[in-house]
Amino acid sequence: MLKKVTVSTLAKRRAAGEKLVMSTAYDAVEARLCAVAGIDFLLVGDSVGMTHLGYASTLPVTMEDMLRHTAAVRRGAPEAFVVFDMPFMSYQESEALALHNAGLALKTVGADAVKLEGGAECAPLVRRMTDAGIPVMAHVGLMPQHVQVAGGYKVVGRDEDSAERVLADALAMQEAGAFAVVLECVPETLARRVTETVDIATIGIGSGRECSGQVQVICDLLGLSEFTPRHAKRYLEGGSLIAAALKQYADEVREGSFPAPENSFR
Numbered sequence: 001m002l003k004k005v006t007v008s009t010l011a012k013r014r015a016a017g018e019k020l021v022m023s024t025a026y027d028a029v030e031a032r033l034c035a036v037a038g039i040d041f042l043l044v045g046d047s048v049g050m051t052h053l054g055y056a057s058t059l060p061v062t063m064e065d066m067l068r069h070t071a072a073v074r075r076g077a078p079e080a081f082v083v084f085d086m087p088f089m090s091y092q093e094s095e096a097l098a099l100h101n102a103g104l105a106l107k108t109v110g111a112d113a114v115k116l117e118g119g120a121e122c123a124p125l126v127r128r129m130t131d132a133g134i135p136v137m138a139h140v141g142l143m144p145q146h147v148q149v150a151g152g153y154k155v156v157g158r159d160e161d162s163a164e165r166v167l168a169d170a171l172a173m174q175e176a177g178a179f180a181v182v183l184e185c186v187p188e189t190l191a192r193r194v195t196e197t198v199d200i201a202t203i204g205i206g207s208g209r210e211c212s213g214q215v216q217v218i219c220d221l222l223g224l225s226e227f228t229p230r231h232a233k234r235y236l237e238g239g240s241l242i243a244a245a246l247k248q249y250a251d252e253v254r255e256g257s258f259p260a261p262e263n264s265f266r
């Protein structure tokens with residue numbers, strides 16, 4: 001019998017002083033590998049648009065894309081805590097649409113929580129969601145869905161005004177009922193300040209060492225991305241290893257050494 005990971009598991013581990021470990025996963029294979037490695041907080045990020053769907057940003061990702069990938073992750077890791085990343089324009093248009101879409105994530109594909117990008121302006125929506133029984137992970141600092149307005153992917157919170165805004169956004173999300181907040185690409189000193197100020201878990205990406213936990217994109221961890229952001233570390237040169245294996249397969253078929261007798265039926 002698998003023990004299900006829940007928001008209480010997250011709270012208990014944080015209270016015990018354990019660093020929280022989260023990775024993105026986009027399909028059943030990645031989800032299983034993460035679970036076997038003991039990474040049981042999984043984010044089905046809208047980064048799937050760039051990592052698996054060939055888009056240049058997260059903006060084209062749809063609810064249908066996210067539902068299909070989340071269902072696969074759930075099948076791969078039934079015990080994991082799976083967070084569904086609300087894609088661009090699935091929650092900005094109206095509260096009714098946002099609640100409907102978040103509900104689909106929990107009801108139809110087994111997500112445990114949703115994540116949405118936004119600060120104080122999203123607090124009323126997050127309150128409605130949590131009141132309705134939908135656990136919400138907030139996401140402040142660099143918000144990739146705002147790339148067109150921000151004019152690129154930049155560190156947020158280097159000056160006093162924007163640092164205060166990041167802190168206020170994290171506090172507003174906590175007040176609204178979010179159980180955790182992703183801090184993306186904020187300076188380490190600001191991440192420490194937010195972590196010391198809020199009572200919920202802070203999950204950093206590109207925000208230094210002081211957060212309650214870390215999240216990374218699995219393709220960066222495994223060396224499958226062409227570009228690796230400065231904040232990421234490649235634990236494997238997976239891209240070159242896989243390409244070499246595939247080349248060996250192609251060479252062996254062409255020269256006739258695969259399939260061998262042991263790969264054939266009599």
Ligand code: KIV
Binds near residue numbers: 043085205
């Ligand atoms: O989509 C994603 O992978 C994310 C992480 C960068 C936190 O939102």
